[in-house]
Amino acid sequence: MPPRPTRTAAPACTCPAQGRTSCWTSWISARSAISTSRSLRPTDDGFAGGQGSADALIPASVTHIGRDALDPDLDVPAALRAWRRGTRGIKQVLLDQTLVSGIGNIYADEAMWRARVHPERPARATSVATASALLEATQAVMRDALAQGGTSLDALYVNVNGQSGYFARGLEAYGRGGEPCGRCGNLLSRATIGGRASHWCGRCQRRYSPRRAAVR
Numbered sequence: 001m002p003p004r005p006t007r008t009a010a011p012a013c014t015c016p017a018q019g020r021t022s023c024w025t026s027w028i029s030a031r032s033a034i035s036t037s038r039s040l041r042p043t044d045d046g047f048a049g050g051q052g053s054a055d056a057l058i059p060a061s062v063t064h065i066g067r068d069a070l071d072p073d074l075d076v077p078a079a080l081r082a083w084r085r086g087t088r089g090i091k092q093v094l095l096d097q098t099l100v101s102g103i104g105n106i107y108a109d110e111a112m113w114r115a116r117v118h119p120e121r122p123a124r125a126t127s128v129a130t131a132s133a134l135l136e137a138t139q140a141v142m143r144d145a146l147a148q149g150g151t152s153l154d155a156l157y158v159n160v161n162g163q164s165g166y167f168a169r170g171l172e173a174y175g176r177g178g179e180p181c182g183r184c185g186n187l188l189s190r191a192t193i194g195g196r197a198s199h200w201c202g203r204c205q206r207r208y209s210p211r212r213a214a215v216r
């Protein structure tokens with residue numbers, strides 16, 4: 001078991017649990033120089049829960065994995081810089097778990113549809129604004145999916161009650177090749193890109209053209 005923090009008298013605090021001896025929130029926030037915007041909840045035994053640590057131990061086998069797209073500690077400028085590097089298509093970059101993790105094939109297709117980005121746009125030809133819009137779309141898609149219990153396309157992936165997630169019913173791009181785009185009516189395209197099935201709208205998500213980019 002990790003050593004418990006040493007109990008010392010905590011100064012008066014201003015959090016909602018003010019006045020209770022079990023409240024260590026503000027004290028630990030100040031002591032750890034962690035942003036006071038974070039909410040730390042005291043546990044029943046008086047020790048702060050969820051404090052975490054910048055020096056948290058991570059198994060060596062997973063240190064190459066980037067922070068999750070929904071991780072509040074994700075370094076967004078660094079993530080966008082990493083996404084905009086190299087000649088790979090932007091979809092392959094999104095699926096690269098060493099840059100930003102948690103983005104699966106389905107969510108990548110949905111995010112690119114929402115942000116109107118073609119999956120084969122070269123990473124280095126992606127502007128900061130486009131990469132930023134793509135990250136926001138990715139986070140929105142993942143939050144929506146979480147709220148609906150995920151995207152279960154396989155009977156093996158169910159919750160403890162045997163129920164599948166409902167996000168699959170709201171997919172706009174993934175698995176809808178040949179069906180009309182929900183935004184413009186154009187028939188959605190399907191192809192294998194980087195070994196993964198990909199779906200997009202050829203009208204909403206225009207293929208990158210160096211000539212067209214040069215004209216702008």
Ligand SMILES: [Zn+2]
Nearest residue numbers: 181184201204
């Ligand atoms: Zn469309």
